[in-house]
Structures are given as C-alpha cells and as structure tokens.
Amino acid sequence: MAAAVISVDGLSASYQKNTVLHDVNFQVREGTITAIVGPNGAGKSTLIKTMLGLHPKLTGNVRFWDDAFKTAKKKIGYVPQRGSVDWDFPTDALDVVTMGLYGKIGWFRIPSKKHKEKAMQALKKMGMEAYAHRQISQLSGGQQQRVFLARALAQDAELYFMDEPLAGVDASTEKAIMAILKELKSRGKTVLVVHHDLQTVPEYFDHVLFLNKKVYAHGETEKVFTKDNIATTYGGDMQWVGKGDQYVIQSTSH
Amino acid sequence: MLSNLLHTNTMWVMTSTMILGIAAGGIGCLAYWKKQNLMSDALSHAALPGVVVAFFIIQEKNLLLLVIGAAISALLGAFLIQWITNTSRITEDTAMGMILSVFYGGGVMLLAIANRSAGGNQSGLNSFIYGQAAAMVRSDVITMMVLASIVIFIIFIAFKEWKLFLFDASFAKGIGLSVRGMNVLYTTVLVTTIVIGIQAVGVILMAAMLIIPAVSARYWTHSFKMMIILSSVVGGISGAAGTWISSTGSGLPTGPFIVLVSATIFVLSLLFGKEKGIIIRFIQFKIQQRSSKEDYPLTAGKGGSQ
C-alpha cells in the first residue's frame, strides 16, 4: 500500500460564528486522484484553504508526507477558483504561467530565457501557446482556467489541489484538463479536485470524498460512490432519477 | 521665468519633487492594484496631527523628525482602520472616512494652537496642508531625496514579487512568499512616501499624487512593469513641472499645481491612450464596423436601418 500523502486529523474551521468544517478526518494515498464533492456551501473550498494554511484552523492537524505544511509547501500546487483573482491585472498568459516557477527562480531574481521556455511548454500542453502574449482579461473563462492549470503544471509539484477546474468550461477544455490530470496521476502525482458534476465522477476519479461540514464517506469510487452516500451528503431534499448508473440530482426544495 | 528656473534652490527643490513624484507614481501603482486608493488618502490626512505633535515636542522644524511624527500618526490611523473593520460591523471604507476626518480635524486644531503659541507663526507648519515646496531648506531636500530613492529602489528591485503579491496573494503564499512580510513592506513604503511628500504637496492633495499617475498609466499599457515605469514618469514630470509653475509666483502653493499637471496628463491619456483611450477605441470600433459591413453587407444594412 502506497504511503499517505495527506493525513487530516480532527480538522475544524469556521467563519466568525458559524462552523463550516467539523471534525474532518481522512487520508489520501500517493498516486490517486480524488474528487471532493458536496453541495454549494459544504465547505469544500474552505477545506482546501484550511489545509493549505490560507484559512485558520480551529482544531486538528494536517500533515503532508508526515511533515507540516511549511516544510512540504514546495511540493504542493494549488489551482484556486477562477474568480479568486482580478483578471484585469496588467499581465499576459505567459507571465501568469511563469509565476508557477517563481519558487524555483528564487526571490529578487529575474526569470531567465530558460524559465520562459518552460512556461511556454506548460502553455503548449494546455493548448494555449497561441495566446501566450494575450492580456489575461482578453481570454475567455475556459482559457483563463487553462492558464491557471498551466501555471500549476509549470510548478511541477507532487501534490495538486484544484478548486473546480471544470466549472464553466466546454467539453473540449474538460477533455484537455482531464487528460492532463490522468497524465499527472500516471507520473505518480496526487491530485485532489473539487468537482460538481456527479455524473462524471466514476469516469474521472478513482477516489471520492463526500463532504458537507463533515466527511460523509471517503474511499475508492467503486465502493463509496453510492446513491445512499450521495443522498446523505446532499441532504434529504433531493429527488433521485436513476438512469442506469447515471445520477441526476434534482432538488425538490426550490 | 528662466532666471527663476536657474536659481539653484529652485533646481534643488524641483529635483526633489521630481524624485518624490517618481516614488509616488510607483507606489501609487501598487496601491491601485491593492485596491486601496482611499487608504492612501486616509493615511495622508492621518499624518497631520503627528507633524504638529512632533513640532510641539522638538520645538523646531526638522523635516526628518516631523516625518517620523507623521509616520507614527499615519500608522496609528492605519491600525485603527484595521481594528474598527475587524471588531465591528463597520465596513473598511466607512472606517477610512472616519479616521480621515477625525485625524485631519485633530491636526487642524493642533495646528491652530501651534500657530498661536510663541514662535509658532514662523513654524511654517501651514505648508503641510496645501504643500509649499519652496519652504523646504537644503536639509529637507536631502532627507526627501534619500528616502524617496530608497522607496524607488524597493519598488524596482522586487517587480516580480510585487506582481505575484498583488495578482494572487494566496498562490504567492503557497509558493513560499511571505505575504505578511510583503504587506508590512507595502505599508512601510506607502507611509514613507506619503510622509515625505506632505511638506511639498500637502496632506490634502498627497493622495492625488499616488492615484492620478497610476490611472493615467493604465491607459497606455498591458504590462505591470510598463505601468509602474509610466506611472513613475508621469509622477516625476508632474512633480517637477508643478513645482516650477508654483515657483513663478511668490507664495503659490505647490500641491495644487502638481495635481493640475498630472490631471492634464490624465485627460490626455484618457483621450489618446494606446490601450484603453477613448479615441483609439472609437477608431477600432469604426474599423471593425466598416470591415463587417464589407463582409456582410446585407445584415449590416439591416442593422443600420433599425
């Protein structure tokens, strides 16, 4: 059995008065690709932010390769939700991807030609080389998402956190992104993805983490991706329309 | 006029306001992307009571010591804004408005007391409100130039770090840049620039020196580096030209002329700017319209008749 890359112990977090994560425990093995699923406001983004020290934790412990985040952070890549930055910022796609290399370039040094080439390769991988010198506000939403992915690729991390990389992208971008994720997995990297489309979970991910304030279920997709787990995680007000092994969720409360 | 320009003291003062303008233009860009334009206004107003209190304590007009007083009260203002925002339901811009007016009001009151007390009339402290570059003596000029040069150096040495910090702070944190350290550095250079500028430009208009060059530069470029450079150039030109104009008449305040020069550059940028200027946009739109009429004469004709 592969070693645990992440182990989360009794993690909880809150915003002002309301607790959004409560006693979260799970472990992630190396070389796996895990979907984090749960309804809007379940605390998925908060979980990632808390694990990465971007949001304070109330209690609990998070270890990466048995180390604290501080020691491990060089090996961790993070693709935030697209809306988390101002795309009007004066910079181009290549420049954003180069930011993934800043840790390697070193502080107060200027990126060399070699670094620019490396960033270009990452862009090429995402099929974005034609847009390298395009101002980022002039990219479509899906293209911006690809730029963020390319930046994470350039970073060459061992463990990736991605917050809804497939939100609002078209079918071909989705295919391109998933191909990259599969490739990362085949190279032994570990990936955690916040995902909203339950129908594609079995196809794309080998592990699932059901989250709604606490962990409802976690494990290999074949074992835990069941109607029961989905129903309890998303609450009782969901109506199920089963079509073969496809799941369509309809909320009856709205 | 020309003899005025050749006057050595005027040359010195012009050089110093030019360097101040360069520093203010650069840091103004950082403030622009930190979305903290109102913050610089609040901080410059909050500096006033510090200046007067420092004068009460040292009883002479030594720019360096007054600047330290100004910095302490500006930082106190910044701290109070944070504190009010964090501990109450008052939003940040309301807190800034409160601190700005309370500190400025307190400063004006203290200033009135200072002017009444013995020797106060000669204090020249009034120049801190509207700015009087000509009132600066040689040591003031040197203090200002040294501090402004340090600010410029800090902005330019860490281009890439500022860019990452301002564009995506959480990613920056993830790859090991100390966001807290950057925040401290940012506040330090911002406050330094403001407090060394208030004698020449005045607390009321200091914020304009930070904001106007940055928004003017925005119309010319899509590159962060270019934006900082252009903004610094606009700041430098406004500083020097404004000082020169104000030196042509005796007793003219400097701040308003610096702001007028930079506002003129802003209007020119708004009209002629290469990237977002009104005229270039209009021309591009017309060219597109014409070529689409050529490509689809029928639909364009229909659209036009509506």
Ligand SMILES: Nc1ncnc2c1ncn2[C@@H]1O[C@H](COP(=O)(O)OP(=O)(O)OP(=O)(O)O)[C@@H](O)[C@H]1O
């Ligand atoms: N900055 C904030 N201040 C206060 N409450 C917040 C903040 N951010 C999130 N929350 C609350 O915390 C809860 C969890 O939010 P989070 O963003 O982690 O949800 P999520 O699972 O990522 O949702 P989504 O699927 O919509 O992205 C929500 O109820 C939300 O209202």
Ligand SMILES: [Mg+2]
């Ligand atoms: Mg989220």
